[in-house]
Amino acid sequence: xxxxxxxxxxxxxxxxxxxxxxxxxxxxxxxxxxxxxxxxxxxxxxxxxxxxxxxxxxxxxxxxxxxxxxxxxxxxxxxxxxxxxxxxxxxxxxxxxxxxxxxxxxxxxxxxxxxxxxxxxxxxxxxxxxxxxxxxxxxxxxxxxxxxxxxxxxxxxxxxxxxxxxxxxxxxxxxxxxxxxxxxxxxxxxxxxxxxxxxxxxxxxxxxxxxxxxxxxx
Amino acid sequence: xxxxxxxxxxxxxxxxxxxxxxxxxxxxxxxxxxxxxxxxxxxxxxxxxxxxxxxxxxxxxxxxxxxxxxxxxxxxxxxxxxxxxxxxxxxxxxxxxxxxxxxxxxxxxxxxxxxxxxxxxxxxxxxxxxxxxxxxxxxxxxxxxxxxxxxxxxxxxxxxxxxxxxxxxxxxxxxxxxxxxxxxxxxxxxxxxxxxxxxxxxxxxxxxxxxxx
Numbered sequence: 001x002x003x004x005x006x007x008x009x010x011x012x013x014x015x016x017x018x019x020x021x022x023x024x025x026x027x028x029x030x031x032x033x034x035x036x037x038x039x040x041x042x043x044x045x046x047x048x049x050x051x052x053x054x055x056x057x058x059x060x061x062x063x064x065x066x067x068x069x070x071x072x073x074x075x076x077x078x079x080x081x082x083x084x085x086x087x088x089x090x091x092x093x094x095x096x097x098x099x100x101x102x103x104x105x106x107x108x109x110x111x112x113x114x115x116x117x118x119x120x121x122x123x124x125x126x127x128x129x130x131x132x133x134x135x136x137x138x139x140x141x142x143x144x145x146x147x148x149x150x151x152x153x154x155x156x157x158x159x160x161x162x163x164x165x166x167x168x169x170x171x172x173x174x175x176x177x178x179x180x181x182x183x184x185x186x187x188x189x190x191x192x193x194x195x196x197x198x199x200x201x202x203x204x205x206x207x208x209x210x211x212x213x214x215x216x217x218x
Numbered sequence: 219x220x221x222x223x224x225x226x227x228x229x230x231x232x233x234x235x236x237x238x239x240x241x242x243x244x245x246x247x248x249x250x251x252x253x254x255x256x257x258x259x260x261x262x263x264x265x266x267x268x269x270x271x272x273x274x275x276x277x278x279x280x281x282x283x284x285x286x287x288x289x290x291x292x293x294x295x296x297x298x299x300x301x302x303x304x305x306x307x308x309x310x311x312x313x314x315x316x317x318x319x320x321x322x323x324x325x326x327x328x329x330x331x332x333x334x335x336x337x338x339x340x341x342x343x344x345x346x347x348x349x350x351x352x353x354x355x356x357x358x359x360x361x362x363x364x365x366x367x368x369x370x371x372x373x374x375x376x377x378x379x380x381x382x383x384x385x386x387x388x389x390x391x392x393x394x395x396x397x398x399x400x401x402x403x404x405x406x407x408x409x410x411x412x413x414x415x416x417x418x419x420x421x422x423x424x425x426x427x428x429x430x431x
Contacts, residue, residue, distance in 0.1 A: 015326070015366075015375045015390050016237060016324065016326070016392070017235040017324060018235070018328060019235055019291055019328050020235075021282075022272060076245065076317065077244055077245055083253070087249065
């Protein structure tokens with residue numbers, strides 16, 4: 001060989017544990033290959049083993065772990081993602097309220113784990129929607145927090161007799177909500193409104209019905 | 219390098235590379251590392267890339283974490299900022315303890331040393347016989363040598379190459395492990411400092427005149 005550089009490059013792969021960061025081109029290649037792989041998994045069109053055999057050897061090498069391993073890793077990733085989301089909620093409003101909300105979510109998470117087993121956790125999508133909602137009200141008051149059987153987050157604010165606003169985060173963008181408040185002309189009568197909205201518009205809609213923002217903040 | 223002048227090896231960086239099956243690169247971020255007490259919370263991230271198959275975090279003190287599906291790499295890029303004998307292996311072991319479900323395999327312990335104020339000429343003069351092969355294609359412009367000692371445990375690999383700052387010695391001690399040999403793997407990683415001394419002892423026998431650190 002006439003080039004010493006070529007010699008070095010040829011030799012390096014024979015030592016698998018030399019420190020070596022993939023080049024940018026290799027990173028992009030890895031990213032898109034994995035994106036394709038994830039898409040295939042999400043569509044449930046093919047099994048992991050069939051992906052391995054249908055691709056070239058380099059890809060199959062990297063999918064040598066079993067479906068069980070993958071499920072375990074996905075579970076680990078989800079647990080960490082839920083913890084991170086709870087931390088984000090902790091930091092998006094006043095420290096006292098943020099800490100109280102995060103602590104309550106932590107306790108509910110523990111109960112859920114004890115009741116349903118370690119594989120069951122709070123819905124990550126629901127937590128993401130809750131984060132988007134709470135972020136809109138920096139001085140939010142502490143709500144009552146509960147979980148549905150599916151692990152979705154459900155918040156309720158009760159203020160004065162007969163006033164209630166509740167919101168159920170169905171996934172990362174859709175919510176159901178309910179508002180109860182006294183009829184201004186007929187005090188014995190309780191008005192009841194409910195709806196199905198996206199998380200970024202529900203507060204505006206609820207405010208139009210009655211000033212919900214005033215009840216749940218301050 | 220002048221004849222008879224004594225030179226000292228200076229460590230440029232150190233790293234631990236762990237082969238594995240089933241890493242999840244998406245887990246890697248500063249919150250994850252800090253929450254699990256793998257790095258101190260007050261470390262500042264300088265650069266971060268997180269993708270499903272590859273993640274890379276570089277801290278301002280030049281500590282770098284690289285996670286691929288089949289490899290975990292942790293590197294101290296500036297030994298003045300971190301104790302490579304104690305803190306680097308501790309970070310590695312803490313990381314492994316946090317994710318015990320990954321199948322970890324072989325471990326490489328790497329050091330890069332530089333012999334300053336020296337050049338490829340010194341490699342040529344000290345390691346190669348004179349002969350026509352040095353100038354038949356015009357004067358040789360670069361020399362690099364690799365030594366592999368694969369019949370010992372741990373395997374020892376050494377590359378000697380030139381760089382603008384001097385001669386580089388890239389050292390790799392590679393030990394294969396089975397996934398369930400957790401105790402042996404941890405023991406091996408914890409002895410990183412001993413492997414550094416082992417290389418420095420070895421280097422005394424190389425045909426270059428220097429003084430040890």
